[in-house]
Amino acid sequence: MKNYLFQLVIFSLLLLGLYQCKSGETYKKGSKEHIRNVTIKIDDNALLEADKDHKDWITYGLNYSEDRYSELKEINKKNIDKLSLHWAIQLGTKRGIQATPIVVDGIMFFTGPWSTVYAVDARKGSIIWKYDPEVPYEKALNLCCGVVNRGVALYKGAIILGTLDGRLISLDAVNGTLKWSVMTVSDKDGYRYSITGAPRIVKGNVIIGNGGAEFKARGYVTAYNAETGEKAWRFYTVPGNPNNPYEHPDLETAANTWTGEWWKQGGGGTVWDAIVYDQELDQLYIGVGNGTHWDRKIRSPEGGDNLYLSSIVALNPDDGSYLWHYQTTPGDTWDYTATQPIILTDLSIDKTTKKVLIQAPKNGFFYVIDRTNGELVSAQAYTYMNWAKGIDNNGRPIEVEGARYDDKKVHWITPSSHGGHNWHPMSYSHNTGYVYIPSLKRSGKYYYDPEKVFVSPDRPSSGMGYNTSIPSKLYLPTVYDQHPDAPKPGTSKGRLIAWDPVRQKEVWGIDQVFHYNGGLLSTATNLLFQGDAEGNFIARDAECGKELWRFDVRSGVNAPPITYLVDGEQYITIAVGWGGAQGQGAKVVDRIHPGTIYTFKLNGNASPPKKFPSLKKQYTLLETEDTPITIGKGYNLFQKNCSGCHFGTGSGSGSIPDLTMSQDRIYENYDEIILGGKLASQGMPNFKNKLTKNDVDNIKAYILFTAKSLRENPMQYRETLTNYQEIADQVKRLK
Numbered sequence: 001m002k003n004y005l006f007q008l009v010i011f012s013l014l015l016l017g018l019y020q021c022k023s024g025e026t027y028k029k030g031s032k033e034h035i036r037n038v039t040i041k042i043d044d045n046a047l048l049e050a051d052k053d054h055k056d057w058i059t060y061g062l063n064y065s066e067d068r069y070s071e072l073k074e075i076n077k078k079n080i081d082k083l084s085l086h087w088a089i090q091l092g093t094k095r096g097i098q099a100t101p102i103v104v105d106g107i108m109f110f111t112g113p114w115s116t117v118y119a120v121d122a123r124k125g126s127i128i129w130k131y132d133p134e135v136p137y138e139k140a141l142n143l144c145c146g147v148v149n150r151g152v153a154l155y156k157g158a159i160i161l162g163t164l165d166g167r168l169i170s171l172d173a174v175n176g177t178l179k180w181s182v183m184t185v186s187d188k189d190g191y192r193y194s195i196t197g198a199p200r201i202v203k204g205n206v207i208i209g210n211g212g213a214e215f216k217a218r219g220y221v222t223a224y225n226a227e228t229g230e231k232a233w234r235f236y237t238v239p240g241n242p243n244n245p246y247e248h249p250d251l252e253t254a255a256n257t258w259t260g261e262w263w264k265q266g267g268g269g270t271v272w273d274a275i276v277y278d279q280e281l282d283q284l285y286i287g288v289g290n291g292t293h294w295d296r297k298i299r300s301p302e303g304g305d306n307l308y309l310s311s312i313v314a315l316n317p318d319d320g321s322y323l324w325h326y327q328t329t330p331g332d333t334w335d336y337t338a339t340q341p342i343i344l345t346d347l348s349i350d351k352t353t354k355k356v357l358i359q360a361p362k363n364g365f366f367y368v369i370d371r372t373n374g375e376l377v378s379a380q381a382y383t384y385m386n387w388a389k390g391i392d393n394n395g396r397p398i399e400v401e402g403a404r405y406d407d408k409k410v411h412w413i414t415p416s417s418h419g420g421h422n423w424h425p426m427s428y429s430h431n432t433g434y435v436y437i438p439s440l441k442r443s444g445k446y447y448y449d450p451e452k453v454f455v456s457p458d459r460p461s462s463g464m465g466y467n468t469s470i471p472s473k474l475y476l477p478t479v480y481d482q483h484p485d486a487p488k489p490g491t492s493k494g495r496l497i498a499w500d501p502v503r504q505k506e507v508w509g510i511d512q513v514f515h516y517n518g519g520l521l522s523t524a525t526n527l528l529f530q531g532d533a534e535g536n537f538i539a540r541d542a543e544c545g546k547e548l549w550r551f552d553v554r555s556g557v558n559a560p561p562i563t564y565l566v567d568g569e570q571y572i573t574i575a576v577g578w579g580g581a582q583g584q585g586a587k588v589v590d591r592i593h594p595g596t597i598y599t600f601k602l603n604g605n606a607s608p609p610k611k612f613p614s615l616k617k618q619y620t621l622l623e624t625e626d627t628p629i630t631i632g633k634g635y636n637l638f639q640k641n642c643s644g645c646h647f648g649t650g651s652g653s654g655s656i657p658d659l660t661m662s663q664d665r666i667y668e669n670y671d672e673i674i675l676g677g678k679l680a681s682q683g684m685p686n687f688k689n690k691l692t693k694n695d696v697d698n699i700k701a702y703i704l705f706t707a708k709s710l711r712e713n714p715m716q717y718r719e720t721l722t723n724y725q726e727i728a729d730q731v732k733r734l735k
């Protein structure tokens with residue numbers, strides 16, 4: 001009997017440990033009932049109150065202000081040395097991962113490459129379900145920046161995501177089954193568009209934009225009913241053909257800022273990242289991207305500001321109608337998008353509290369904007385720049401002479417088209433008062449020749465067909481920036497900046513070896529977390545930047561970390577997967593490891609995943625007997641068809657291989673790979689409708705020539721290639 005009682009007590013204790021009582025229901029954490037119960041509660045009210053406690057991470061930027069500043073305090077400077085791995089899940093993919101995971105009561109949702117979605121039990125690090133929307137691999141041809149996705153939205157028991165091929169999908173959070181799916185792009189020109197950004201939920205609607213300005217898309221954001229998928233409204237960022245009725249009245253005003261026949265090339269202006277709801281003022285802010293083409297001289301030949309390119313636009317969230325805008329780069333001609341993350345806060349400036357939004361767009365200026373009316377409060381350069389000298393009293397950049405590169409010379413301009421800052425989320429600490437910027441130090445080359453305006457084919461591949469501003473010809477006269485702070489041509493570095501938004505100046509900064517590093521998270525204990533290109537996940541003192549802790553995550557990091565509570569314990573999670581626009585063609589670590597989700601807590605005791613030995617690749621030893629003409633032709637074909645993903649040969653490979661370092665069997669199978677789709681499952685599109693066998697032979701000749709030249713005499717390579725390019729151009733002209 002005693003024994004029986006003892007068993008009963010133990011059994012009851014076990015029950016208490018495994019089960020939790022909530023309004024009469026009992027369920028095991030991680031069970032279907034638990035997932036249903038905790039995800040169904042994420043409604044409009046929960047989103048409005050996301051800042052009440054930071055127990056969960058229920059929306060992309062943590063809260064509607066998207067400040068990525070957590071009030072959680074368990075992990076602090078005193079115990080940071082005890083922060084250790086709780087679990088890690090390898091996803092079996094080597095493409096870029098950029099997702100901010102969403103977590104509610106220990107149930108986590110995030111996206112991997114190809115718009116796949118995962119649900120994970122964060123208590124133990126086990127996958128609950130996985131959903132693959134089966135995006136066609138050919139889609140990779142019409143993407144600028146990799147098969148990436150930045151995250152999902154959670155609303156009333158549904159997980160909502162945008163896919164690379166333009167679908168908006170709602171899944172049952174419990175089991176990942178499809179609730180509804182709508183196509184956000186048209187049948188006719190949908191191939192131009194893609195979605196990589198996270199949807200946001202605003203007042204019962206899900207708001208989504210898209211990418212594709214590099215592919216002649218016309219930008220817009222759309223609101224869909226978050227429960228049914230029914231379309232509520234759409235706002236176009238650029239005017240269409242003025243001979244047709246404008247979709248909304250402000251587009252008529254916008255059309256006055258354009259010249260020529262811009263609509264024939266789509267116009268651009270895609271909203272591929274920042275979509276931020278202001279719950280205080282009931283306004284929606286969108287960050288608008290660059291134009292098609294990049295160069296205004298081609299897009300809008302007689303000038304003009306080209307609204308609403310490179311602008312922050314405020315909309316009425318109920319019907320999508322225009323409220324105000326602030327254009328960061330009027331008449332953009334450098335791909336200086338204003339799609340970069342937007343943070344909302346109040347700042348005390350000159351003893352008055354101002355409701356502001358802050359942004360560090362690609363153009364290199366840090367903006368503080370009055371979000372009640374869109375007026376500029378202040379702007380200062382957060383990075384070196386040589387295209388503008390400052391911002392004038394009207395809030396417009398004061399351009400440097402020659403910055404619009406119209407003298408038939410190649411200009412090295414800073415920031416480059418990758419910007420002084422790209423999509424990687426900033427964090428604004430309410431404790432230190434600093435904004436943390438994952439910035440880029442890089443110059444880019446721009447060029448225009450009025451006699452050789454290249455109108456790209458209607459369906460551009462992922463080559464640079466959309467853009468005439470990147471010269472591939474090494475023999476052109478070039479203007480170099482001699483300033484000691486100017487990033488040297490061809491070099492690139494990163495800099496983690498702590499920026500005081502009130503005084504508009506850098507407080508501290510740390511240079512990083514590569515320009516593409518992960519997004520940021522700050523906490524109330526003045527910890528600042530970031531993953532970097534070198535495969536480190538680092539915690540710093542948010543006040544001074546001093547490193548306090550690091551963990552080897554094997555591969556370079558794109559994504560920002562998050563923090564949340566699970567059963568009262570503070571967890572930190574970061575998704576690691578090298579790739580994206582810059583990770584495809586270059587890397588810092590010796591070897592890219594499979595995409596992995598890492599979760600840490602104090603006194604975690606999991607073993608890290610296996611570290612593979614470094615993979616030292618070498619240039620192929622295969623020879624080519626081809627002529628300069630064949631190699632020059634191959635060079636031109638490579639630039640047009642391959643360089644969008646494979647970048648320059650000899651650059652050292654990122655998540656997409658450097659073709660000069662392939663194994664012999666790859667060269668032997670060029671026809672089957674390029675014209676037969678043999679590696680389609682790895683994301684290599686089939687070019688059978690674009691290239692001939694002769695083209696493939698020329699490309700191969702160029703690759704083998706490059707490998708041989710770099711192997712034998714790298715110093716001579718550029719000179720030799722320059723000669724070949726000139727020959728190839730002459731051949732083209734003779735035709």
Ligand code: CA
Pocket residue numbers: 213214289290335337
């Ligand atoms: Ca762009």
